[in-house]
Amino acid sequence: MKTTTEKFGVTPHQPSLWTRADALKVRADDPTTTQPLVRADFPVLSDDVFIWDTMPLRDLDGNVTSVDGWSVIFTLTADRHPNDPQYLDEDGNYDILRDWNDRHGRAKMYYWFSRTGKNWEFGGRVMAEGVSPTAREWAGTPILLNDRGEVDLYYTAVTPGATIVKVRGRVVTTEHGVSMVGFEKVKPLFEADGKMYQTEAQNAFWGFRDPWPFRDPEDGKLYMLFEGNVAGERGSHKVGEAEIGDVPPGYEDVGNSRFQTACVGIAVARDADGDDWEMLPPLLTAVGVNDQTERPHFVFQDGKYYLFTISHTFTYGDGVTGPDGVYGFVADSLFGPYVPLNGSGLVLGNPSSQPFQTYSHYVMPNGLVTSFIDSVPTDETGTQIRVGGTEAPTVGLKIKGQQTFVVGEYDYGYIPPMLDVTLK
Ligand code: FRU
Numbered sequence: 001m002k003t004t005t006e007k008f009g010v011t012p013h014q015p016s017l018w019t020r021a022d023a024l025k026v027r028a029d030d031p032t033t034t035q036p037l038v039r040a041d042f043p044v045l046s047d048d049v050f051i052w053d054t055m056p057l058r059d060l061d062g063n064v065t066s067v068d069g070w071s072v073i074f075t076l077t078a079d080r081h082p083n084d085p086q087y088l089d090e091d092g093n094y095d096i097l098r099d100w101n102d103r104h105g106r107a108k109m110y111y112w113f114s115r116t117g118k119n120w121e122f123g124g125r126v127m128a129e130g131v132s133p134t135a136r137e138w139a140g141t142p143i144l145l146n147d148r149g150e151v152d153l154y155y156t157a158v159t160p161g162a163t164i165v166k167v168r169g170r171v172v173t174t175e176h177g178v179s180m181v182g183f184e185k186v187k188p189l190f191e192a193d194g195k196m197y198q199t200e201a202q203n204a205f206w207g208f209r210d211p212w213p214f215r216d217p218e219d220g221k222l223y224m225l226f227e228g229n230v231a232g233e234r235g236s237h238k239v240g241e242a243e244i245g246d247v248p249p250g251y252e253d254v255g256n257s258r259f260q261t262a263c264v265g266i267a268v269a270r271d272a273d274g275d276d277w278e279m280l281p282p283l284l285t286a287v288g289v290n291d292q293t294e295r296p297h298f299v300f301q302d303g304k305y306y307l308f309t310i311s312h313t314f315t316y317g318d319g320v321t322g323p324d325g326v327y328g329f330v331a332d333s334l335f336g337p338y339v340p341l342n343g344s345g346l347v348l349g350n351p352s353s354q355p356f357q358t359y360s361h362y363v364m365p366n367g368l369v370t371s372f373i374d375s376v377p378t379d380e381t382g383t384q385i386r387v388g389g390t391e392a393p394t395v396g397l398k399i400k401g402q403q404t405f406v407v408g409e410y411d412y413g414y415i416p417p418m419l420d421v422t423l424k
Helices: 020-024 096-101
Strands: 049-056 065-067 071-079 108-114 121-125 136-144 150-158 162-173 178-190 209-215 222-229 262-269 277-285 294-301 304-311 325-331 346-349 358-363 368-377 385-391 393-400 403-412 419-421
Touching: 049 136, 049 358, 049 368, 049 385, 065 071, 071 136, 096 385, 108 136, 108 178, 121 178, 136 162, 150 178, 150 209, 162 209, 178 277, 209 294, 222 277, 222 294, 262 304, 277 304, 294 358, 304 358, 325 358, 346 393, 346 403
Parallel strands: 065 419, 136 209
Antiparallel strands: 049 071, 071 108, 108 121, 136 150, 150 162, 162 178, 209 222, 222 262, 262 277, 294 304, 304 325, 325 346, 358 368, 368 385, 368 393, 393 403
């Protein structure tokens, strides 16, 4: 019998493993893989809304694209509630941290535009209230399809469930700004199957989200990365020799790390439009290492596949750890095998003195890395913090073979276009 992957003319593959031995090599505060300190006096994009995950408009090859000279970003967004009694503390002061921590439950997709690739102007909500079938509009990818301005927005429709969906609309420009029109009909694409990717029934803490469609530079087919967990009942996973890797004596104990089951999923489109998808086995698994490999994405460079994914300290398994930030893996072909960048996988982590300063890093093909500010300490002890909900300074990265180096820092939310499309 042919395997699913052979059916679609895709080479069958084994997932690559991010092992516990790899993760033991993670070193926080190595200057070549640490994000420069974010100052507490950062500017905020908006006093009315929090923003976090940032999704630059791009083409299917990964190039960040402006239209008629306008850069466009999509962001997960939620209202700030400085005057809502629900978010006042006992002394009547705004508890911004509680408001910020509650944001995921009311996340909506918004867009912003700019002539300069920074200083973003507020565009508004992409879909009208009621268009999206679920309470939460979680991360995904806006793809500029053509010079008519058609855009496919892939995103995650969450609560109830978690479904990868897409909605088609159009970007329209004038001399004065950008608007998004259409985005009225949401098409469900797929959800976790319980055989390759864990379902909510198997684990209430499952992750299945963050679609990132792309055209494979080698075979020209349309694929999609996404975040998942390896299928199986919670607690049933085995952390065996392969997942442990080549550890020194005394490091064989995996504790309770069988609960950490992150993977980077991949699907292939059966049609040119990306309306019909087939899930394939994960590209990369982190069983026994980490429970979340979020917002996976590629940079195609020097004939190699650079796979990036964001992860947290709190999602690591027992006996391994690392900073919040972006991790990376490299392979010579799409289906691997993938090797952790810098030996460990760590590409850009928060400094240990400011462990929550930024998150949701997105590495662009020009080596620039955008992220959002989560919270930054305002005193020596780190007990006082300032909540962000805004764009972080962009970081410059040099990617060389199996290594990466932090080489620069730019303005807040600097996301310059790599190409411009003149709309017809
Ligand atoms: C990353 C993330 C995504 C998810 C969104 C929810 O910051 O956890 O994986 O889509 O935020 O707010």
